[in-house]
Amino acid sequence: MIVLKAAQAEVLGTLQSVAGIVERRHTLPILANVLLRKTGGRIEFTTSDLEIQVRTHAELAGDSGNFSTTVGARKLIDILRALPAEQVVTLTAAQNKLTLQGGKSRFTLQTLPSDDFPLVNESVDFGPTFTIPQKMLRHLVNQVHFAMAVHDIRYYLNGILFIAEGKTLTLVATDGSRLALAQSPLEADVPSKQEVILPRKTVLELQRLLNDEDTPIEMRFASNQAKFAFSGMEFVTKLVEGKFPDYNRVIPKNRKNTVVLGRAPLLACLQRAAILTSEKFKGVRVNLEPGVLRIASSNAEQEEAKEELEVDYNGEAIEIGFNVTYLIDVLANMGQEMVKLELEDSTASTLFTVPDEAGFKYVVMPMRI
Numbered sequence: 001m002i003v004l005k006a007a008q009a010e011v012l013g014t015l016q017s018v019a020g021i022v023e024r025r026h027t028l029p030i031l032a033n034v035l036l037r038k039t040g041g042r043i044e045f046t047t048s049d050l051e052i053q054v055r056t057h058a059e060l061a062g063d064s065g066n067f068s069t070t071v072g073a074r075k076l077i078d079i080l081r082a083l084p085a086e087q088v089v090t091l092t093a094a095q096n097k098l099t100l101q102g103g104k105s106r107f108t109l110q111t112l113p114s115d116d117f118p119l120v121n122e123s124v125d126f127g128p129t130f131t132i133p134q135k136m137l138r139h140l141v142n143q144v145h146f147a148m149a150v151h152d153i154r155y156y157l158n159g160i161l162f163i164a165e166g167k168t169l170t171l172v173a174t175d176g177s178r179l180a181l182a183q184s185p186l187e188a189d190v191p192s193k194q195e196v197i198l199p200r201k202t203v204l205e206l207q208r209l210l211n212d213e214d215t216p217i218e219m220r221f222a223s224n225q226a227k228f229a230f231s232g233m234e235f236v237t238k239l240v241e242g243k244f245p246d247y248n249r250v251i252p253k254n255r256k257n258t259v260v261l262g263r264a265p266l267l268a269c270l271q272r273a274a275i276l277t278s279e280k281f282k283g284v285r286v287n288l289e290p291g292v293l294r295i296a297s298s299n300a301e302q303e304e305a306k307e308e309l310e311v312d313y314n315g316e317a318i319e320i321g322f323n324v325t326y327l328i329d330v331l332a333n334m335g336q337e338m339v340k341l342e343l344e345d346s347t348a349s350t351l352f353t354v355p356d357e358a359g360f361k362y363v364v365m366p367m368r369i
Helices: 008-021 073-082 134-147 200-209 263-274 324-332
Strands: 002-007 033-039 042-048 052-059 066-072 088-094 097-102 105-112 130-133 159-174 178-199 216-221 225-230 233-238 257-262 283-289 292-298 304-310 318-323 338-343 350-354 357-364
Touching: 002 008, 002 033, 008 033, 008 042, 008 052, 008 073, 008 088, 008 200, 033 073, 052 200, 066 073, 073 097, 073 105, 130 134, 130 159, 130 178, 134 159, 134 178, 134 200, 134 216, 134 324, 159 200, 159 216, 178 200, 178 216, 178 233, 178 324, 200 225, 200 233, 257 263, 263 283, 263 292, 263 304, 263 324, 263 338, 283 324, 318 324, 324 357
Parallel strands: none
Antiparallel strands: 002 088, 033 042, 033 066, 042 052, 052 233, 066 105, 088 097, 097 105, 130 216, 159 178, 178 357, 216 225, 225 233, 257 338, 283 292, 283 318, 292 304, 338 350, 350 357
16 A cells, blocks of 8 residues: 655655654654554654654545554654655555655565554643744743753753733743743633643753744643644643742842843853853853943863953942853843843842843842852
């Protein structure tokens, strides 16, 4: 049976959209496979790692009729990548094997039964559907993702908190030393507050799949799952269980010293200063005085970097230490020209915001230099 017949680029693009979650090595060999389910001229492509399930479909030529099987996802992608983009490829099924043919190239691949593929059992208690443009969700995720914890024993920090309440979607990420928050209005009112923590792997996969289009993404949250539908894709994921910290208590209010300056010049100064920090100690000293902001770093070899920026500031002099990576992360993930810093003293957290954009806040704790 001819399962599909189409241009290499079309088949490869469809496969790549679902294969991001597939691990090459897995305790269950079938999880390295993609599930192909053919109904007439329509083929569904499904992958799973038991935590996340991604599904898409395509209308590809081939024999009519119903058919399903599973085949190694990465192997199939590697073969398709090695073929010319304009090449028409044919996938044929016979005797528990799939044969991929393109021009004079021919590859025979082993399959595993589709009935053995462990599909995710979807929750029965999904809340209301709400939508937001894809590019807006992508923008929100990009504004906070870097503040997620990595392998923290406080497992609820290894992801992003999503809150849909009223007409506002809020995303929050923190690793305990810094916190990023981004908000956007929703088109319609969410009747009841929806609050979930998406795992780190889910966030990274969403970042990969979302595009800069105005097409909507539909979201639904349940007690143990989240579901996203966009651009012909269906994405279901388990959630991180646990109670996220009260982020509102962390965000400083009414800091008495504020300065607005160019994001790009500040980022460039910090990147240069970071060169002379060590792997173990990423600290930089920031001195803010009327009219000038100074940045300094040093290392165990007694090397030193000093940077200076002219700023419009008339407040009191402040010296404060930061992990330079935390500052570079936020500035590198912002697209705005200007950034606002709100400071208290050398021991209190600093608030980064964007002038004229109330929906973004970044809090970073000082470090002792």
